[in-house]
Amino acid sequence: MPTAAEKPAESHVFEADVARLLHMMVHSVYSDKDVFLRELISNAADACEKLRYESIETPSLSGSDPESRITLSLDEERRELSVEDNGIGMSREELIEALGTIARSGTRAFMERLESGKAGEGAQLIGQFGVGFYSCFMVAERVDVVSRRAGSDEAWLWSSDGKGNYSVSPADIAEAPPRGTRILLHLTEEAKKYTSRWTIEQIVKEQSGHVPVAISIVDKPGSEPVRITDGSALWTKSKNDVSKDEYRDFYRGISGQYDEPALTVHFRAEGRHEYSALAFVPGSQPFDLFDPERTGRMKLYVKRVFITDDAGLLPRYLRFVRGLVDTSDLPLNVSREMIQESPVLSSIRKGVTSRIITAIEKLAENEEDTFLTLWKNFGAVLKEGIYEDFERRTQLLALSRFRTTASGEGYRSLADYVKDAKDGQGAIYYLAGASLEQLRASPQLEGFRARGIEVLLLTDQIDSFWVMNAPEFEGKTFRSITQGAAELSQFPLLDNEKASLPETTAGAESFIAFVKDKLADQVADVRASARLTESAVCLVATEGSYDRQMEKFLQSAGRLQEAAKPILEINPDHAMIRAVAGLEDNSPLKEDAAWLLFDQARILDGDKPADSRAFAERLGRIFEKAARSGDAGSPSSR
Structure with a gap:
């Protein structure tokens, strides 16, 4: 008897329940039933493209x-619902090969012929997996395909209910398309x-509005076809060939939106x-500018066919930008509903963002007024990039514009x-707060104003974050004027402010020590201020x-339990302190x-009193004391 090692290996072919495989493929690959129409239109556009290339060798087609x-x-x-094209069409054998074999892509086979030099270059072919056609079984209980190969006198009918079987039979030539x-x-x-x-x-307009073949619709039997797309894509034209009105309408x-x-x-x-x-x-x-999801709104097309508007083609801080990217280089998943992460996608993201x-x-250099309008609308979002995008931080800092103590009602750049x-x-000194009015009234500004030192007035929520992530600009660090010592002694007062220089008398020193003792549980320290010239505290x-x-x-x-x-x-x-x-x-x-x-x-500082009731009681005692003092000094009391 031969041993197990001496027995020859046997070769077997994988077996499959075709009906179940087809059902799983149709109902698992796609998440949106609407895409069946995109897939059929893409196949029709490919058929027209194939005819164009085969006509190069055989013009009679x-x-x-x-x-x-x-x-x-x-x-x-x-x-x-029927989808008809006047493209290359299919013979009996091609129908069986293309539609009778799941994942057999006629487009891929044609591309292989192109690559071998049997056709011209630059074909705008879309399909590649050979499964898009079967998406129609998501919405159809039966599908009939009538096809006539260009140059042939025969037409064929392929029919299936999508449950595992199909039939192919001759079609009446009078009922078949002249070609396609x-x-x-x-x-x-x-x-x-x-x-x-x-x-x-x-x-059609959302998903296939820019395929390179015009699309018409017949809305009921006997009606004349009405063209709904012209087979052109604005972005494929040269900028010199597109008018301002065309850009506006496309935007x-x-x-x-209906603005410019x-x-x-x-x-x-x-x-x-x-x-x-x-x-x-x-x-x-846009109404969703500050949407918590903060996703972009750039659409992705592959060979002029819409794929997704959730491709992350721009960073979140450019989410206000609207538009599209069209490429033929991106790898897609089998349903063409999602893109696969790849170096190509990363390169496209980087290139589009940079441009x-x-x-x-x-725009900032050449059209200042237009740029300032852009900045007022989107500056708060662009500054998120200073916090998030290390690679472009310097660019974004240079672009940023700010209200400052020296800007009046205008804006200043960091270069200024x-x-x-x-x-x-x-x-670079800054003060962050909830509103411009509050900041301009802040006592922390007084010492800087008295010395003519400019301070950035930051009112956007992101400002408190990016200043911590931006180490410097042109060699100068960012420093909050509400943090640490003011370090103002090195800067002289302006001539008209010299009389405002505070002097710490022995009485003031004693009072500061007294306050520090009474507020020991509330403050880390009490000290004489170099930044105050008008306010008391x-x-x-x-x-x-x-x-x-x-x-x-x-x-x-909720990220900080206790300040x-x-x-x-x-x-x-200050007179009150004295x-x-x-x-x-x-x-x-x-x-x-x-x-x-x-x-x-x-x-x-924009807060409430530490203890509102105690604050009211103390204020009441002050008023009572003032009232008694006033009564004692009046003529009627003497």
């Missing part, structure tokens, strides 16, 4: 009808909406990866700030803690004054 077209015919009463293929879908009851002209036209169609685009970016990239891009910056804020930012830079900085100034953060505004954001988001104790700074030269500093230490009024000064600083 086109005959007297050289113009390619696709016609969609609707019959609501019979619940039928007609696919007739007998729709299910659930899919009868696909006999509605409005539904079909909407799907309005793709964005759903502030910026149009149209280019074709060639070289290692080839693609076309057409992008618009809206003239006004858009460069275009915005040129650095150019006008004081000698020896190593920082202000709060600042300690050197190693977060900026005051950042602390508030983190607390409101660090602030520092209370006191202006020793008045209360002269009170006896055991005076109840002096203790009330210490707490009221702390609450005043909190209010100026």
Whole structure:
């Protein structure tokens, strides 16, 4: 007896339940039933493209009808939809090979012929997997395909219910297209909406509106065909051949907005990866600009067929840009509904992002007013890129515009700030808060204003984050004026402010020590202020803690359980401070004054008093004291 090792290996062919395989493929590959129409139109466009290339060698194939077209015919009463093209058509053998074998792509076979030199270059063929046709079984209970090969006197009928079997038989030549293929879908009851002209036209324009073959629709039997697409794609044209009105109309169609685009970016990239891009910056804020999802709105086309508007072609901080990218280089998954992550996609993302930012830079250089409008609409979003995009941080910082203590009602760039900085100034100072009015009234600005030092006034939520992530600009670091010591002693006061220099007297020093003792549980320190020239008090953060505004954001988001104790700074030269500093230490009024000064600083900082009830009671005692003093000094009391 031969041993197991001596027995020859046997070869077997995989077996499959074809009906079940077809059902799984149809109902698992696609997530949206509407795509069946895109797949059939793509196949029809490929057939027209194949005819064009085969006609190069055999011109008679086109005959007297050289113009390619696709016609969609609707019959609501019979619940039928047909897709007909006048492309290359199929012989009996080609029908069996193309439609009788799952995943056998006629387009792929044709491309292999192109690559071997049997046809011209540049074919705009779409299909590649050989499964798109079967998507029609998602909506049809039976599909009949009548096809006549260009130059042939025979026509053939392929028919199947999508359950594992199909038939092929001769078709009446009088009922067949003169050339090409007609696919007739007998729709299910659930899919009868696909006999509605409005539904079909909407799907075509959204998903296949730019395939390189004109598409017409016959909305009921006996009606004349009406062209709904012209087979052109605006982005394939040269910029010099597209008018401003054409760009505007296309922008309005793709964005759903009715304003004028502030910026149009149209280019074709060639070289290692080839693609076309057409992008618009809206003239006004889209309603979803601050959508928490923060996704982009750039559509992806592959060979002029819509694939997805969720490809992440731009970073989130450019989510206001509307437009599209069209390429033939991207690998797709089998359903063509999703793209596969690849170096090609990364290269396209990088290239499109760079071109858009460069275009915005040129706008800032050449059309300042238009750029400022763009910045007012989208500056808060663009600044997210300073926080998120390390590679382009310097570019985005240079693009950014700010309201400052020196800008009036206009805007200033960081380059402007650095150019006008004081000698020896190593920082770009900023103050972050909820509103411009609040910031301009902030006591922390007083010392900087008295010395003519410019301060950025930051009111967008993202500002507190990007300043921590931007280490410097042209050698100057970013520094909050509400954090740590002011470091103003190195800068002289302006001539008209020299009288405002605070002097710390012995009485003021004693009062500062008194306040520090009474507020020991509330503040990290109490000190004489170098930044106050007009106000009595202000709060600042300690050197190693977060900026005051950042602390508030983190607390409101639940990311910081308890804020660090602030520092209370006191202006020793202020009349109110001099008045209360002269009170006896055991005076109840002096203790009330210490707490009221702390609450005043909190209010100026945009907060509420530490204890609202205690604040009201202390304020009431102050009023009572003032009233008694007033009565004692009146003539009627003497």
